[in-house]
Amino acid sequence: MDINWLYGLLGGLVIGTAGAIYLLVNGRIMGPSGSLGGLMDGSDRSGEQWGFVAGLIAVPAVAALIIPMQTYATSNWAVLVIGGLLVGFGTRLANGCTSGHGVCGISRLSPRGIVASASYVGAGMVVMTVLRHVWGVM
Amino acid sequence: MARTLFAALAGAIFGLGLMLSGMTDTRSVQGFLDIFGAWNPTLAFVMGGAMIPMAIAWRVAARRKTAALGGSFPAMPPPRFDINLIGGSAAFGAGWALTGFCPGPALASLSFGGWQGLVFIAAMAGGALLAAPLRR
Numbered sequence: 355m356d357i358n359w360l361y362g363l364l365g366g367l368v369i370g371t372a373g374a375i376y377l378l379v380n381g382r383i384m385g386p387s388g389s390l391g392g393l394m395d396g397s398d399r400s401g402e403q404w405g406f407v408a409g410l411i412a413v414p415a416v417a418a419l420i421i422p423m424q425t426y427a428t429s430n431w432a433v434l435v436i437g438g439l440l441v442g443f444g445t446r447l448a449n450g451c452t453s454g455h456g457v458c459g460i461s462r463l464s465p466r467g468i469v470a471s472a473s474y475v476g477a478g479m480v481v482m483t484v485l486r487h488v489w490g491v492m
Numbered sequence: 493m494a495r496t497l498f499a500a501l502a503g504a505i506f507g508l509g510l511m512l513s514g515m516t517d518t519r520s521v522q523g524f525l526d527i528f529g530a531w532n533p534t535l536a537f538v539m540g541g542a543m544i545p546m547a548i549a550w551r552v553a554a555r556r557k558t559a560a561l562g563g564s565f566p567a568m569p570p571p572r573f574d575i576n577l578i579g580g581s582a583a584f585g586a587g588w589a590l591t592g593f594c595p596g597p598a599l600a601s602l603s604f605g606g607w608q609g610l611v612f613i614a615a616m617a618g619g620a621l622l623a624a625p626l627r628r
Contacts, residue, residue, distance in 0.1 A: 358514055358520070358532070358534045359533060359534055359537045360537075361512055361513060361514055361534075362513045362514060362515075362534040362535070362536075362537035362538040362541065363537040363538070363540070363541040364512055364513070364541065365509045365510065365511070365512035365513020365514065365515065365538055365541065366509070366513055366537060366538040366539060366540060366541020366542040366543075366544075367509075367541045367542070367544060367545060368505060368506075368508055368509030368512055368513075369505075369506055369509035369510065369513065369538065369541070369542040370509075370541060370542035370543060370544055370545035370546045370549075371505060371509070371545045372502045372503070372504075372505035372506035372509060373502070373506070373542065373545070373546045373549065374545040374546055374548065374549035375498065375501065375502045375505065376498075376499065376502035377546075377549045377550070377553060377559070377565065377566075378549055378552060378553060378559060378560060379498045379502075379559060379560045379561055380495055380498055380499055380502070380559060380560075380561055380563075381558070381559030381561070381562075381563040381564065381565050381566070382499075382559075382566070383566050384502060384506065386506075386595040386596040386599055387595040387620070390595060390599065390616070390617060390620055391620040391623070391624070394617050394620045394621050394624075395620065395621055395624035397624070400495075401493075401495060401496035401499070402495050402496060402499040403499070404496065404499075405495075405496035405497065405498075405499035405500035405503065406499040406500065406502060406503040406506075407503060407599060408500055408503065409499070409500035409501060409502065409503025409504035409505075409506075409507065410503035410504070410506055410507045410596070410599050410600055411503075411507070411599055411600065411602045411603065412504070412507075413503075413504035413505075413507045413508055414507040414508070414510070414511050414516070414600045414601065414602075414603060414604070415602070415603030415604070417507075417508065417511055418511075418603055418604040421511075422604075423511060423516060423601065423604045424517070424604065425516055425517065425518050425592075425593075425597075425601045425604070425605045425606070425608065425609055426517055426518055426519045426592075427518045427591060427592060427593065427605065427606075427608040427609060427612065428518075428591065428608065429608055431608075431611055433590055433591060434591060434608055434611040434612045434615065435611060435615045436587070436590060436615075437587040437588075437590035437591035437593065437612065437615070438587065438591070438593075438598075438611065438612040438613065438614065438615025438616040438618070438619060439587070439615045439616070439618060439619040439622070440583045440584065440586050440587025440590070440619065441584050441587035441588060441591070441593065441594060441595065441598075441612075441616050441619060442595075442615065442616035442617060442618060442619025442620040442621075442622075442623070443580070443583060443619035443620065443622050443623045444579075444580045444581060444582070444583030444584030444585070444586075444587060444619070444623075445580065445581075445584045445594075445595055445620075446580070446619070446620040446623035446624070446627065447576045447579070447580030447583070447623045447626055447627065448576060448577050448578075448579075448580030448581040448584060449576070449577070449580075449627070451584060451594050451595045451596070452539075452588075452594045452595075452596065453506075453594075453595070453596050455581070456539060457539065457542040457543065457546055458546060460539075460543060461542075461543045461546035461547040461549075461550060462546075462547070462550040462568065464568060464569065465571035465573075466569050466571060466572070466573070466577060469573050469577060469578065469581075470577055470578075470580075470581040471581075473577070473578050473581035473582050473585065474581040474582065474584045474585035474588060475525075475585065476582075476585065477581070477582035477583075477584075477585030477586050477589075478525040478585035478586070478588045478589040479525050479526075479527050479585075479589075480585075481525075481585065481586045481589040481590065482522060482525040482526050482527075482589040483526070483527065483528050485589065485590075486526055486528075486529055487528050487529065492522075
């Protein structure tokens with residue numbers, strides 16, 4: 355029996371706990387696209403942004419020493435570059451990603467969070483369907 | 493200093509949750525978006541699970557004036573549905589489908605994602621810079 359959904363649910367509870375701490379302690383919305391973007395363009399280079407990104411990178415790095423992990427990402431560098439540009443550009447333009455608009459936005463019934471999430475999930479499903487089932491690539 | 497430490501703590505817990513949930517596996521994310529293939533519902537469970545503590549946190553925040561370390565809570569943004577929100581999110585969704593990466597899992601897997609992860613993160617950082625002049 356496939357128990358990936360159970361790990362998903364447990365991991366989700368942990369993710370939500372992280373967001374709850376960031377909101378109630380720091381008064382901030384947990385958004386890695388905003389943290390990366392703020393550090394990149396200089397609009398927010400506070401210690402909080404550095405700290406959040408450092409924790410997000412460092413702890414999985416240590417955990418991966420104990421439990422070997424892989425991303426199984428494509429090795430097509432053009433796809434990685436185009437995909438990365440779209441993700442970085444799109445999340446910054448929309449001011450949020452799966453975390454800020456999705457986890458933090460939908461949970462407070464934010465109209466912008468709900469509309470953004472419908473847009474990225476919808477676009478993702480359309481693109482995936484075209485790539486895999488219309489063009490037969492990937 | 494306390495703000496930085498608690499931000500690091502939140503980032504650390506977020507990273508562990510992303511690993512545990514399997515969201516650093518790009519196949520799982522792409523499987524969720526592949527509704528006409530072997531659909532993988534894991535991401536829906538991740539989002540549903542994450543909503544529970546977050547919804548409670550918003551309820552708690554509504555009854556308080558300030559966060560534990562001071563400062564007000566983020567106000568609900570006015571319902572403005574412009575091209576930046578909808579078009580930007582659609583562009584994000586396209587890149588998400590192409591690679592199976594969104595910003596959190598991409599950063600969380602920096603240490604074990606190989607050159608593929610590094611190329612994606614570098615491109616994502618470049619994309620964020622390209623968007624900077626168009627924001628607001």
